[in-house]
Amino acid sequence: MKLYFEEYGRGYPIIFVHEFESDLHSWEAQIRYFSRSYRCIAYNARGYPPSDAPDSPAAYGWEIAVHDIDAVMRGLSISRAHVVGSSMGAYAALLFGLWYREGASAIVAAGAGLGSPASDRENWSRNATALARTLAARGIDAMAEKMAGHSTRIRLKHKDPKGWQDFAERLKQHSARGMSNTLLQCQAVRPSLYDFRDQFSQMKAPVLLAVGDEDDPCLDTSLMLKSTIPSAGIWVCPNTGHAINLEEPAAFNVQVERFFSTVERGGWGHFDQLRQSVSRHENSTAAGLTFDGALP
Template sequence: MPYAKSKGARLYFEETGSGRPIVFVHEFGADLREWEQQVRWFSREYRCIRFNARGYPPSDVPESDDLYGYEHSAGDILAVMDELGIERAHIVGLSMGAYATLQFGLRHPGRALSLVAAGVGSGAPREVRVEFKAHSEALAQRFLNEGSPAIAREMGLAATRVQLLTKDPRGWQAFVEHLSEHSAVGSAYTLRRYQALRPSLFDFEAEFAACALPTLLVVGDEDDPCLETNLFLKRTMRTAQLWVVPGTGHAVNLEEPAAFNAGVQGFLSAVDRGCWRTRDPRAVGGGALPVARASASADK
């Protein structure tokens, strides 16, 4: 089995196709299998790489808290790229993987061709930070006490995931089955160290404002915990565009695979052809009507 060595863990990866590379980075509740519909599509023209995060077998499941956390997330992407001899790649992430994708863009901008961050932002708004941390820690303990199978179905019925059940019951069942197979220890440590302790994306406002990488932000309009953060990122990143997918929850790539693939393909094509543009400064801070000028009489 192919592995990339990162700090404190070996990461299992798979690659399919040839061409410019795309690295897919999965969310907390998923693993590399949830990118299957993207790999089948993009591998026709791209070299697709996906890997399991630390704590997700067959990647290693370290038993030390210190070997988990957002600090490792960008480094793990880099380790997979280095193992495969990839100098630059498009990075596509969902949720926890989208957080890692954005961190990679900030820490290693010279190694990224572009960033796609889908469903990013849970727990980022400052008013929910304390609650999000407590919820993550409580769920971590439940994974240890009850095991992954007991948690999987409950997570699948969460407010931002029931959309998948409604649209694609078979896809939802596969998601739940995959989640039930996850390591309870790996999930618990990921929740405690990565989810609960990662800084808010709002803390990186200056860094995002300086980021020059082409970026596509994707969020479902029913993914309430992520909407505010995506608006913040759109307003802050001058090279970002925001795509809000109607009638869609958290796992955009699973709920709307055809639309997701088409939207991301259009973005990657624009980047590869050099057609992705920064935001026109005239579009910032104004409205749909011209600014009113003082009347001639008022000038006298």
């Protein structure tokens, strides 16, 4: 299985994991920005040429998508990296943080959680299966414009018409077979992120959850993840839908850079860690005062 990747810049590595309706090109604004000081690697998931797009649905799966992050890192001799994912890629990035705990030094999950709320589960699975069958029968050219006009893209179309047009044109170049298999084996059948709450409560990696305030299913799921993952913070971008890094690239880059900087200097932690740190400091101060008072 061959996965196509592009690499820019030097420094500590960042792995970018794309969403379902796009590919590595969706990270262009982030790679241009972060490659000034980081080693940026973006790859196309299996099913997205020029990565291999196997005919067999058995070659796809949500678990496989998580393991592919590790495969990319191993192939590039990277043992540890920051991981940034969007939507489908955010799902994989979060589970990578669970399954490969030593591999992720920090995780950014943007627009995580489509299909996760209990109220959405049935419709999510049914719609993903129906779209997969339509793609297989009619091809990507017939479906690209409709997919690009979905409610999750309305904000992008209004904010950045040129960016939306580029997104729609790239969509036409995708593999209908690859996307259909991805829908059937990843999207339609993947567990809800709520199913991993117990595991997420033990997660050690620092996490930044990025979500638009108009991305309702992902907003609810991000709030759940914020309350569950000990070292998670949440950034809610106003007047923004699902494609947060495309809709507001400058704001997204600032928030992610601030997160990475805080993690790298050891300042990112959850409340219990901070409270313990303060308690240790106070105890040390108290011990010092007692000792000083005992001097002759």
